Amino acid sequence: MNSATFLLAFNFAIGLSFAAAFLAVSRRSSLALGRYCAAGFVAAASTVAIEGMVAAIPSVRLASTLSFGSLMTALTAITAGLVRHYRPQARTGALWTVLVVAVIANAFVVFDFPRGTWEQAFGYQGPFAAMLAIAATIVARHSPRRPVDLALAAVLGLSALQFAAKLVMLGLAGAGPGVRAYLSSPYAFYSQTAGGILSLLLGLSLLGLLMAETMAEARDRLQTDALSGLPNRAAFLERAARTLRALPPGESAALIMADLDRFKAINDTYGHSAGDAVIRAFGANLRAHCGEGALCGRLGGEEFALLIPACTPQTARAHVEAVRALGRRTRYPELPEGHAVTASFGVTLMARDEPLETALHRADMALYAVKKAGRDGLRFAPDPRTAQPAPAQLLSNGFCEVRRLRRIGVPGRSKASRRALTR
Numbered sequence: 001m002n003s004a005t006f007l008l009a010f011n012f013a014i015g016l017s018f019a020a021a022f023l024a025v026s027r028r029s030s031l032a033l034g035r036y037c038a039a040g041f042v043a044a045a046s047t048v049a050i051e052g053m054v055a056a057i058p059s060v061r062l063a064s065t066l067s068f069g070s071l072m073t074a075l076t077a078i079t080a081g082l083v084r085h086y087r088p089q090a091r092t093g094a095l096w097t098v099l100v101v102a103v104i105a106n107a108f109v110v111f112d113f114p115r116g117t118w119e120q121a122f123g124y125q126g127p128f129a130a131m132l133a134i135a136a137t138i139v140a141r142h143s144p145r146r147p148v149d150l151a152l153a154a155v156l157g158l159s160a161l162q163f164a165a166k167l168v169m170l171g172l173a174g175a176g177p178g179v180r181a182y183l184s185s186p187y188a189f190y191s192q193t194a195g196g197i198l199s200l201l202l203g204l205s206l207l208g209l210l211m212a213e214t215m216a217e218a219r220d221r222l223q224t225d226a227l228s229g230l231p232n233r234a235a236f237l238e239r240a241a242r243t244l245r246a247l248p249p250g251e252s253a254a255l256i257m258a259d260l261d262r263f264k265a266i267n268d269t270y271g272h273s274a275g276d277a278v279i280r281a282f283g284a285n286l287r288a289h290c291g292e293g294a295l296c297g298r299l300g301g302e303e304f305a306l307l308i309p310a311c312t313p314q315t316a317r318a319h320v321e322a323v324r325a326l327g328r329r330t331r332y333p334e335l336p337e338g339h340a341v342t343a344s345f346g347v348t349l350m351a352r353d354e355p356l357e358t359a360l361h362r363a364d365m366a367l368y369a370v371k372k373a374g375r376d377g378l379r380f381a382p383d384p385r386t387a388q389p390a391p392a393q394l395l396s397n398g399f400c401e402v403r404r405l406r407r408i409g410v411p412g413r414s415k416a417s418r419r420a421l422t423r
Helices: 003-026 033-052 060-086 093-108 118-142 147-173 179-184 186-223 233-245 263-270 272-289 313-329 356-373 398-407 415-422
Strands: 252-260 295-300 303-309 343-351 378-380
Touching: 003 033, 003 186, 033 060, 033 186, 060 093, 060 118, 060 186, 093 118, 118 147, 147 186, 186 233, 233 252, 233 295, 233 303, 233 356, 252 272, 252 313, 252 356, 263 272, 272 295, 272 303, 272 313, 303 313, 313 343, 313 378, 343 356, 356 378
Parallel strands: 343 378
Antiparallel strands: 252 303, 252 343, 295 303
16 A cells, blocks of 8 residues: 555545534534535545545546545535535525536546646646635635634635645646556645645534534523523523623613513413413514614513613613514414503613613612503613603503502502512
8 A cells, every 4th residue: 555545545534534523513403514514524535435446447537527526525515514604594506506517527628638737737626726715715704703713714725725736736746647647646645645634624623613503502502591582581691791891981771671461360361371472472572673782581480681782761762662562463372362462661771880680670670660550561760870860651551550459459568469469
């Protein structure tokens, strides 16, 4: 076994090992990237196997086409996986069209160029370099540019340069007069050595990316409320604190707390499946309304929160009204036709350096005031920074409810029992 043949066997083992690793890491993940990468490395291993068995293939043209096609398939699969990963809405049909065109051109045009000429070198190596350059560009432009993304972009760029360098090496080192002379040429030794190193680096960087994304996906599952699809209380508090730290000095954020009205009565009257449907629908409404930069979460039970950076009282009121409008248009199959599910809202403005728990308490008190006054409305908490009273209130059906409670003689209660009564 000469050195080039040994490197072929080594690269074959690398390809299959990484393919197995990609499938193992992505087995319990929703990420499609792992499957794209596994397919790519299986195709790359097939390329190496074809080059190792080239002497047994009766047609030189067929051997060249199979070798070129399998490697081009490998690079296209990896590039398509990266496109779908970083740009989920993008289509990959153009990449597969390039693959088909390149394979046909190689079989019926490029193969007939004299081996070792610039035409043949560009026709054979150029598509590889171009596909890798596309992959590197996708990662560099559309990734969040974490260390793992930058490392992957660098390896893809180096791989593209390696195939471009083969254009020169093919002429300088000499590849022999035909495909079967490939294994004994200096060019083969260079090609397989460089290819093995870069394949190893590419596999490691892709595996690192896949593991990082899989861990992030698992962390998101742990931090996501399964019923509403929103961040749970711990995740909301953590992300809200991070959002507040990023506020420019002197800028305010609006913290909005929402509580579904008479939710216990829905559960008691129509069953917990109906209550779950209401929670899901309200969570979907908040997700639909949350714009870029805003943060929403489920604090527990029927209580939700919304944090909006760079927000004025007027903007906060508009956000609440938009959520209320979505709620009025929502229909619940588990509830009687026309049954309206309303919510009460407490709003406060806060600065970046205010403890989040303090602002939550203030918004909660404003929310309790809405509940006490009749539900289905919003109230602003007084601004503690300016000692100004709360902005004008917006309440619905509130004062009638208060008078009704007084008329039937509801006695004084603790804060907790009063809140339970008014829900």
